[in-house]
Amino acid sequence: MDIVDLADRVAKGERRALARAITLVESARDDHKVQAAALLDQLPKDRQALRIGLSGTPGVGKSTFIESFGMMLVGQGLKVAVLAVDPSSTRSGGSILGDKTRMDRLSREPNAFIRPSPSQTHLGGVARRSREAVALCESAGFDVVLIETVGVGQSETVVAQMADIFLLLLAPAGGDELQGVKRGIMEIADIILINKADGDLKAAATRTCADYSGALRLLRKRQQDPNGYPKAMMVSALKEEGLNEVWSDLKALRDWRCAQGFWEATRAGQARYWFEEEVKNALLSQLExxxxxxxxxxxxxxxxxxxxxxxxxxxxxxxxxxxxxxxxx
Structure with a gap:
């Protein structure tokens, strides 16, 4: 495999080359690991996308939200990449990888790229090489990278170690104020989105949003948050309501963190975290x-x-x- 040529085609934004590069970095073969490391070294380092982590329980509407949100961003002239992680079976080891089927409109957009990956045995709601896949999408010139986790629980928060901003989707009537102050995934979310705020669920969504807004005020203020964050908002991915407000808040939070110096500091801390994870994985591989x-x-x-x-x-x-x-x- 010509690594230099593959890196050059990824940098030019060729979708086929990007898909092939992600397959390479996800491979567990020893020779592919060497080639993947060489490929990552060849990529341009001056391109940065807004990395948005997205998590939530199964059935909350993550795929529907991503499609509606992605279509809105594409309509504004942005290039959007979606890295969707699918749970792997503990019995067969296989995954459905059906997110492209769910995101029918977005998958046909020339300025959108959707890549489903199996979680395999990796915990935390993401695949083991999701971070490298994010770097490849940035190098390919995408403006926004959405990282959709598998349906996760209270303690699975690894996605926050590869995202600039972390969104948590919740369903109406999903808990009270006490649920909102539980440690774990709640305290690392930058914005909590109450999805399905339409039809008969609108009233329940309003109550849930109020509960979480009150609960978030009890959580300790984080240094990298301006006043008003973290916050809870209502959206309807199905009706495409509230999406522009979410995007405005995401840009405002990004701009504030950049101006205060937290953006680069967070990315540096994430790089240190993944370095230590690589060391741990290398040590664990000795057991094989x-x-x-x-x-x-x-x-x-x-x-x-x-x-x-x-x-x-x-x-x-x-x-x-x-x-x-x-x-x-």
């Missing part, structure tokens, strides 16, 4: 060697039989692993 698997099998059998305590067996395994590394030339 044949020697490590044999040791785990032997010690696991001893733990199962009650011959050794789990903590003691784990200590012996780690000591053996260190000795094995030290004996290598």
């Amino acid at each position: 060697t044949a020697t490590a698997r044999r040791a785990l099998s032997v010690l696991g059998a001893q733990v199962t039989s009650g011959e050794k305590a789990p903590a003691r067996a784990a200590q012996e395994f780690l000591i053996g692993l260190r000795h094995s590394d030290a004996s290598k030339p």
